[in-house]
Amino acid sequence: MRFRLAAAVCAALLTGVSATGCGLLDAALGEQSGGVTIGSQGFTESRILAEMYRQLLEAGGVEASIKTVMNRELLEPALSKGDVALAPDYAATLAEFLNRKENGPDAPPVASPDLDTTMAALTALAASQNLALGVPTLAVDQNAFAVTREFAAEHNLETLSDLGASGIEVRIAAGEECNVRPFCAPGLEQTYGIKVSGVDPLGVGTAAAKQAVQDGRDDMVLVTTTDATLESYGLVLLADDKKLQNADNIVPVAYRGDAAQVLPIVDRLAPVLTTEDLAGLNRKVDQQRRRPATVVHDYLTEKGLI
Numbered sequence: 657m658r659f660r661l662a663a664a665v666c667a668a669l670l671t672g673v674s675a676t677g678c679g680l681l682d683a684a685l686g687e688q689s690g691g692v693t694i695g696s697q698g699f700t701e702s703r704i705l706a707e708m709y710r711q712l713l714e715a716g717g718v719e720a721s722i723k724t725v726m727n728r729e730l731l732e733p734a735l736s737k738g739d740v741a742l743a744p745d746y747a748a749t750l751a752e753f754l755n756r757k758e759n760g761p762d763a764p765p766v767a768s769p770d771l772d773t774t775m776a777a778l779t780a781l782a783a784s785q786n787l788a789l790g791v792p793t794l795a796v797d798q799n800a801f802a803v804t805r806e807f808a809a810e811h812n813l814e815t816l817s818d819l820g821a822s823g824i825e826v827r828i829a830a831g832e833e834c835n836v837r838p839f840c841a842p843g844l845e846q847t848y849g850i851k852v853s854g855v856d857p858l859g860v861g862t863a864a865a866k867q868a869v870q871d872g873r874d875d876m877v878l879v880t881t882t883d884a885t886l887e888s889y890g891l892v893l894l895a896d897d898k899k900l901q902n903a904d905n906i907v908p909v910a911y912r913g914d915a916a917q918v919l920p921i922v923d924r925l926a927p928v929l930t931t932e933d934l935a936g937l938n939r940k941v942d943q944q945r946r947r948p949a950t951v952v953h954d955y956l957t958e959k960g961l962i
Contacts, residue, residue, distance in 0.1 A: 691719030692914055695731045695743035698724045700948075701797065701882060704937050705744035705906060707952040708929075709922045713742075715962040716921040728753055736785045741914035742922065747774050747792055748902035750909065754781035769899035778907075788915035790908035791926035795934040797882045798904040799839055799860075801828075802891040804869060815897040819876075820848035829865035830878035832857035839901055840878060847900045866891060881931050884939035906934070928959050 692713065696706035706722045713720040725731040725740065732753065734740040748767035751774055755766045758781060766777035771792060782789055801816065803826075808814070811822050819826070834840035834855045844850040858865035861879040866889045868874040879886065881893065906929065908922045933955070940951045956962040 691721055692741035692918060693739070694720055694722045695725045695734060695740040696722055697728065697731060697743075698726050700884075700938055700941050701934065702744060703948050704934070704941060704952060707948045708925060708956065709742055709744065709908065709918075711949075711952055711956055711962055712922050712924065713918060715956075718917060718921065732757075732785070732787075735787055735909060735911050738786075738911040738913055740911065742908060742910045742918045744906055745909050746797060746904040747771065747778055747907045748798070748904045750907070751778040751781060754778070754785060758784060767902045769902055771903040771905055774903045775907075782909065786912050788910050788912045788919065790910065790919040791923045792903075792905035792907040793926045793929040795882070795906045795929045795931045796904055797880050797906065797931070797934065798896075798901040800879050800881045800883075800893050800896065800901070801844075801876050802866075802869070802879050802883075802886055802893050803876050804872075805890050805892050807875065808892050808894070813894055815895040816844065816848045816850065816900070817897050819894060820844075820850045823851065824875075825851040825853040826875035827854045827856060828852060828876050828878060829856045829858045829868045829874040831860045834878060843900045847898050882935040882938055884935055884942050888943070924961055928961065 694706045694709050694713075696702045703722075703724075710720045710722055723740065725734055728745070728750070731740065731743055732750075735743060751767040752765060755763050755777070766781070767774045775789070775792060779789055803813065811819075811824060813819050813822065828834060828841060830840060832855065836842065841852045841855060845852055856865070856868060856874045858868055858874075861877070861883055863885075865874075865877045866879070866885065869877045869891065870889045876894075877891065879891075879893075886892065908919060910919050937951055937955060940946045941948050953962070
């Protein structure tokens with residue numbers, strides 16, 4: 657799963673029995689004014705994807721609005737109840753979230769690097785929560801590892817396999833959990849034979865972590881495949897050629913009662929949106945300070961989707 661920063665979890669909402677919890681959810685969603693509601697988790701990429709869905713639906717004749725529901729722990733119950741009609745999510749991450757919800761915190765993992773396997777597990781889990789899934793996009797936002805352009809050139813590195821074969825020891829700037837997570841240091845060692853000398857606990861994809869690698873204090877940084885800032889730090893991704901990471905393709909998730917209306921429209925995005933496209937859109941919003949609505953409109957128009 658991706659190492660996403662989680663906001664506080666409202667346990668009462670997950671049980672659906674607390675009047676106080678329901679009040680918190682109402683406050684998070686706000687008043688509805690007709691049409692379908694699209695949920696966004698509030699960070700840049702989620703806002704961009706929600707805006708894509710809104711503009712596609714509007715172009716398809718479906719009135720839509722966006723509400724920010726700050727984390728998956730709030731958004732998924734809102735989708736299950738139909739308070740939100742549609743939201744973007746990540747296939748493997750959502751599969752494991754629903755797996756733990758249904759089968760307990762120690763449930764064996766169901767997601768995998770194979771998209772079809774992950775989607776099969778997710779589809780079954782989603783159905784039990786009154787959810788339906790659209791077609792996953794080509795775009796994947798998953799854990800990734802970056803080094804400086806100079807480091808890659810010096811050691812002739814393009815893939816994580818190249819790094820393992822080089823025998824170079826690397827210190828990783830990442831979250832402290834990288835020491836034990838199977839998709840971080842242990843996985844790098846087991847899957848690629850990469851020698852990890854230590855983990856510098858600076859967080860996942862933070863400015864401090866990327867700066868540490870740029871300055872040479874660390875050798876490699878844990879980021880994500882759609883990180884829009886890598887170029888500004890002089891960093892390049894090493895390809896996950898043996899597929900250590902799970903298939904976190906972007907996937908639209910709908911309340912079952914709204915699925916027939918909304919999914920065929922937003923599914924037009926699936927064969928068009930690539931990882932590189934999404935990183936570029938993130939860059940335009942985060943670095944160029946352009947409005948998500950404008951960036952999305954330009955992109956969808958360019959691709960002939962609206």
